[in-house]
Amino acid sequence: MQPNSRHFQVNAESALREPNLQSALKQLESGFVAGRQRCYDALPEFEALRDRAKEVLDHTLDNLDAYLLEYEARVLESGGLVHWASTPEEAREIVVRICRDAEARSVIRGKSMIGEEIGINDALEANGFEVTETDLGEYILQLAKEPPSHIVAPAIHKTKDEISDLFLEHHRGLGFTQRQTERSALVNEARQVLREKFLAADVGMTGANFLIAETGSNVIVTNEGNGDLSSTLPRVQIVTAAVDKVVPTLEDASLLLRLLGRSATGQEITAYTTFTTGPRRERDADGPGEYHVVLIDNHRSEMLGSELRPMLRCIRCGACMNHCPVYGRIGGHAYGWVYPGPMGSVLTPLMVGLDEAGHLPNACTLNGRCETVCPVKIPLPRLLRSLRSRQHLQRQNSSLARIALSLWSWVALRPRLYQLLTRPAMALLARLGSRSGGFRRMPLASGWTRVRDLPAPQGSTFQARWQQQQRDRK
Amino acid sequence: MSAAREQVLARIRAALGRGEPDPERTTELRERIAQHPRHIEPAFGETPRQRFRQKLEAAEASFAELETLDAVAAEIERYLEAHGAEKRIATSGDDLLRAIEWPASVDAQPWVAGSDHRVSLTTAYCGIAETGSLLLVSGEQNPTCLNFLPDYHVVVIKAEQLVLRMEDAWDSLRASTRQMPRSVNFISGPSKTADVEQTVEYGAHGPRCLHVILVG
Numbered sequence: 200m201q202p203n204s205r206h207f208q209v210n211a212e213s214a215l216r217e218p219n220l221q222s223a224l225k226q227l228e229s230g231f232v233a234g235r236q237r238c239y240d241a242l243p244e245f246e247a248l249r250d251r252a253k254e255v256l257d258h259t260l261d262n263l264d265a266y267l268l269e270y271e272a273r274v275l276e277s278g279g280l281v282h283w284a285s286t287p288e289e290a291r292e293i294v295v296r297i298c299r300d301a302e303a304r305s306v307i308r309g310k311s312m313i314g315e316e317i318g319i320n321d322a323l324e325a326n327g328f329e330v331t332e333t334d335l336g337e338y339i340l341q342l343a344k345e346p347p348s349h350i351v352a353p354a355i356h357k358t359k360d361e362i363s364d365l366f367l368e369h370h371r372g373l374g375f376t377q378r379q380t381e382r383s384a385l386v387n388e389a390r391q392v393l394r395e396k397f398l399a400a401d402v403g404m405t406g407a408n409f410l411i412a413e414t415g416s417n418v419i420v421t422n423e424g425n426g427d428l429s430s431t432l433p434r435v436q437i438v439t440a441a442v443d444k445v446v447p448t449l450e451d452a453s454l455l456l457r458l459l460g461r462s463a464t465g466q467e468i469t470a471y472t473t474f475t476t477g478p479r480r481e482r483d484a485d486g487p488g489e490y491h492v493v494l495i496d497n498h499r500s501e502m503l504g505s506e507l508r509p510m511l512r513c514i515r516c517g518a519c520m521n522h523c524p525v526y527g528r529i530g531g532h533a534y535g536w537v538y539p540g541p542m543g544s545v546l547t548p549l550m551v552g553l554d555e556a557g558h559l560p561n562a563c564t565l566n567g568r569c570e571t572v573c574p575v576k577i578p579l580p581r582l583l584r585s586l587r588s589r590q591h592l593q594r595q596n597s598s599l600a601r602i603a604l605s606l607w608s609w610v611a612l613r614p615r616l617y618q619l620l621t622r623p624a625m626a627l628l629a630r631l632g633s634r635s636g637g638f639r640r641m642p643l644a645s646g647w648t649r650v651r652d653l654p655a656p657q658g659s660t661f662q663a664r665w666q667q668q669q670r671d672r673k
Numbered sequence: 674m675s676a677a678r679e680q681v682l683a684r685i686r687a688a689l690g691r692g693e694p695d696p697e698r699t700t701e702l703r704e705r706i707a708q709h710p711r712h713i714e715p716a717f718g719e720t721p722r723q724r725f726r727q728k729l730e731a732a733e734a735s736f737a738e739l740e741t742l743d744a745v746a747a748e749i750e751r752y753l754e755a756h757g758a759e760k761r762i763a764t765s766g767d768d769l770l771r772a773i774e775w776p777a778s779v780d781a782q783p784w785v786a787g788s789d790h791r792v793s794l795t796t797a798y799c800g801i802a803e804t805g806s807l808l809l810v811s812g813e814q815n816p817t818c819l820n821f822l823p824d825y826h827v828v829v830i831k832a833e834q835l836v837l838r839m840e841d842a843w844d845s846l847r848a849s850t851r852q853m854p855r856s857v858n859f860i861s862g863p864s865k866t867a868d869v870e871q872t873v874e875y876g877a878h879g880p881r882c883l884h885v886i887l888v889g
Binding site: 223226227230242243244247248251255261262263264265266267268269276277282283284285289333334335336339352353354355357358359362382383385386387389390393394397412413414415416422423424425427428430431432442447448449450451453454456457464467468469470471472473474475476477478479480482483484485486494496500501503504505 | 675677678680681682684685686687688689690693694698699702703705706709710711712713715716728732766784786804805806811812813814815816817818820821822838839840843852853854855856857858859860861862863864865866867868869870871872874876877878879880
């Protein structure tokens with residue numbers, strides 16, 4: 200997918216004017232957010248689980264090379280193959296080669312964000328393979344030729360009406376000539392169309408929520424059962440997974456599973472949680488004859504060696520975006536690439552470049568709600584701040600912003616001068632704004648005042664009021 | 674091994690500020706894997722049986738409790754009639770199911786590749802009380818597709834097969850098999866999706882209905 204993050208501001212403004220998107224986003228609060236809260240309230244151990252999950256993942260990252268090698272050895276023992284890729288290009292080449300070697304025609308996919316990250320569908324189609332997304336949300340988007348707008352609920356921005364039109368347009372040729380308007384009828388129609396695809400597919404591709412070093416298994420978590428059919432019916436299975444998906448043991452995965460569903464959709468457990476290990480065994484009744492894992496780095500080793508390492512703990516639950524006031528207003532597409540919301544604002548600049556995605560770390564109020572709900576305690580606001588300082592150091596912010604920041608920091612490092620300048624300024628602003636309580640317009644701050652008022656200060660600086668309070672106490 | 678493999682590992686090691694892990698460290702990590710320490714296991718007040726049923730029913734699975742295996746065939750026939758489903762069943766090859774004596778009105782056959790039955794009948798490796806999950810594992814007698822392809826999935830499980838948590842299932846699997854079975858499926862309700870306007874609909878790709886029969 201071509202990144203479009205440099206147009207974040209334009210994207211965001213048009214998202215604010217899309218009524219369908221706005222009503223879908225309003226439902227987040229009563230759906231995912233309320234669901235997570237119910238789970239949180241029902242589980243006194245929730246905070247302890249978060250702490251332990253963070254510990255386990257930090258331990259794994261500290262020993263990432265060793266655990267990856269253990270995992271690889273177990274996959275090989277179970278009869279599977281492991282392929283390594285530094286870049287999305289390498290990963291695409293590997294997948295295309297496996298499909299070609301298997302003389303495959305059709306590929307079905309279970310939803311996976313790493314698949315989006317490496318742009319696997321376009322690569323497969325360009326090489327003549329028929330690719331079908333089988334997660335209902337992803338399938339809807341494949342028909343609409345749109346990227347996902349949420350990592351858990353990819354088609355959250357689509358209305359039932361739009362889906363009815365899409366299905367009629369694309370399924371008419373398959374004999375579904377009636378425009379369905381009931382949700383259940385739409386789900387049922389997709390079930391029938393995709394069932395044929397499942398039965399005919401040569402290759403099934405899935406991602407992995409976790410990889411288990413102890414057993415060489417990949418874990419997928421779904422409600423629809425599409426990932427499970429993708430892992431079971433075709434004769435070849437390909438798992439694409441990032442190197443940070445590995446955890447040491449089945450118990451470690453169990454710990455994280457207790458947090459994943461609750462944080463993502465407010466489910467204690469999803470309908471299906473599946474551990475798959477290697478190809479079908481000699482005497483197995485069914486299952487694919489080939490099992491491949493493609494382990495992908497794509498800048499994760501870079502993160503590991505930087506202050507952004509905590510981001511590698513991410514288990515892709517989407518809680519950060521569900522709780523983000525910015526995501527909640529503009530939705531996922533405005534972010535311009537695969538990963539939206541707070542986690543996407545950290546990942547996107549690293550994966551597509553800070554010059555392309557420089558707006559994202561700044562599209563944040565630093566309110567901290569994302570960090571509060573993150574099941575693995577990723578300090579997202581701190582990571583976003585750190586990207587902002589990278590931007591400043593790499594001179595990628597606007598020259599006006601740089602001059603203003605330099606000036607401010609020069610003054611702020613001189614407390615007396617700072618107070619000398621701010622006290623009269625605050626007093627002046629307070630007097631000017633006393634009548635209306637705020638400003639409609641302000642030089643250098645039009646970006647703020649164009650869409651909202653700037654509240655007037657109350658007359659004295661925080662420091663002055665603090666000192667006054669201390670004096671009063673005495 | 675491939676160049677990419679060496680490059681990825683080298684970059685990870687550089688990022689961690691060290692070379693290959695020393696043998697001592699590797700032994701320690703293998704030790705941690707061998708011991709697979711358990712973590713925090715949330716407490717619950719209900720009995721395992723109550724909990725198992727409650728959680729499955731909350732996920733829209735239906736549930737029947739029978740005292741003996743003899744009653745299973747009648748229960749399944751009743752269930753299929755109540756749902757207007759055809760009485761043609763593909764079963765897994767477990768001994769428990771082979772022992773069922775079917776009335777002439779029900780056509781129950783062990784699954785063969787390519788069968789298109791709309792009803793499947795399987796056992797489970799065990800049941801997990803904490804989450805209300807059935808654990809099904811693949812094998813010679815246990816095709817995984819029976820868990821996902823039919824419209825109705827009926828699972829017979831004996832009360833003694835209930836364990837408290839996922840971790841107990843891991844211990845049991847480790848003790849009974851040398852290697853992880855190819856497919857280990859935790860099933861916690863019928864298939865569902867909320868991809869159309871964030872509203873739950875059942876029967877997305879997997880079974881539309883899950884019926885659990887607890888015996889004993």
